[in-house]
Amino acid sequence: MEEHELPVLLVNEVGGICGVLEAHVDFLKTHFQLITMREFLENKNILSKNVQAIYLWWHKPVIDPELLQSLPNLKVIANSGVGMDHLDLKLISGCGIKMANCPHAVSSSTADTGMALLLASARRLVEGCHIAVSLDTECFAPDWLGEEVTGATLGIIGMGNVGYKIALRAKAFEMKILYHNRKQRKEEEEQAIGAIYCKKIEDLLQQSDFVMLAVSLTPQTHKLIGKRELELMKHTAILINISRGLVVDQEALLEALHTGIIKAAALDVTYPEPLPRDHPLLKLKNIIITPHLGIKTRKTTRMITEEAVANILAALNGLPMPSEVLPD
Numbered sequence: 001m002e003e004h005e006l007p008v009l010l011v012n013e014v015g016g017i018c019g020v021l022e023a024h025v026d027f028l029k030t031h032f033q034l035i036t037m038r039e040f041l042e043n044k045n046i047l048s049k050n051v052q053a054i055y056l057w058w059h060k061p062v063i064d065p066e067l068l069q070s071l072p073n074l075k076v077i078a079n080s081g082v083g084m085d086h087l088d089l090k091l092i093s094g095c096g097i098k099m100a101n102c103p104h105a106v107s108s109s110t111a112d113t114g115m116a117l118l119l120a121s122a123r124r125l126v127e128g129c130h131i132a133v134s135l136d137t138e139c140f141a142p143d144w145l146g147e148e149v150t151g152a153t154l155g156i157i158g159m160g161n162v163g164y165k166i167a168l169r170a171k172a173f174e175m176k177i178l179y180h181n182r183k184q185r186k187e188e189e190e191q192a193i194g195a196i197y198c199k200k201i202e203d204l205l206q207q208s209d210f211v212m213l214a215v216s217l218t219p220q221t222h223k224l225i226g227k228r229e230l231e232l233m234k235h236t237a238i239l240i241n242i243s244r245g246l247v248v249d250q251e252a253l254l255e256a257l258h259t260g261i262i263k264a265a266a267l268d269v270t271y272p273e274p275l276p277r278d279h280p281l282l283k284l285k286n287i288i289i290t291p292h293l294g295i296k297t298r299k300t301t302r303m304i305t306e307e308a309v310a311n312i313l314a315a316l317n318g319l320p321m322p323s324e325v326l327p328d
């Protein structure tokens with residue numbers, strides 16, 4: 001097919017922090033005529049009628065009413081992650097535009113990140129690394145100790161694809177697994193991962209040695225973990241967040257880490273991202289913070305683009321989309 005016959009896909013930019021990966025451009029170009037926001041804005045009058053799809057990378061371009069109004073033939077927006085909290089789903093759907101995310105592509109690498117943070121915080125890997133490279137002998141002292149992972153209790157809050165894969169991994173570490181979710185999983189799924197449902201989040205918080213947050217950010221999960229919830233946790237417990245920063249009340253977490261209400265935290269997500277350099281959380285010893293790298297592997301990012309392409313092509317051809325997201 002000639003390039004001009006291909007549907008037009010708008011992306012924020014190619015490369016850069018919020019641009020599609022350069023390594024994916026050839027693949028995208030086999031299915032679409034690609035235009036960047038800069039090209040679009042330079043030739044808005046000509047291009048606005050052509051754009052049929054948008055592929056969001058790292059939440060960009062920002063989808064606001066002005067952009068939606070300027071794209072009368074836009075049919076579908078595909079997001080390069082599973083979380084859709086940065087989008088006004090009702091607004092987009094109200095314009096007759098379909099939406100997709102990529103739950104299949106991201107779940108394994110996000111679950112791997114969760115386990116990596118759990119292990120690293122339990123065994124104080126980052127602290128140990130700093131001590132080792134500074135040639136300090138502190139970590140060689142007999143009472144410089146971490147927490148045992150094998151046999152410990154893991155409480156997973158949010159049992160979607162990611163939560164389920166974390167449980168699968170934790171099972172191999174012989175952990176006791178509790179979970180809290182809006183809906184209880186089927187009995188055979190619970191048995192496959194050996195997980196016990198806690199209808200009340202309080203029960204999970206009180207019993208867990210590690211609490212892993214794997215929920216989507218919604219009005220119901222906004223600051224789900226605050227002062228009260230942290231106080232319910234064991235003093236020896238570790239909180240791991242791979243969902244969204246706003247699921248945790250950061251002020252309350254800071255206080256809890258400072259005063260020993262909980263032992264430690266490992267966060268792949270914060271608000272804002274990145275945290276300002278002088279943020280007090282960055283000064284604590286009992287925290288690990290990573291730069292929202294949950295999905296960032298070569299394989300996963302490629303699979304994300306493939307899932308996005310499959311969704312866009314399905315939407316443009318009037319076929320069922322592999323991972324359509326509905327407004328509610």
Ligand SMILES: O=CC(=O)O
Pocket residue numbers: 080081082083084106294295
């Ligand atoms: O942040 C990662 C995702 O939304 O999948």
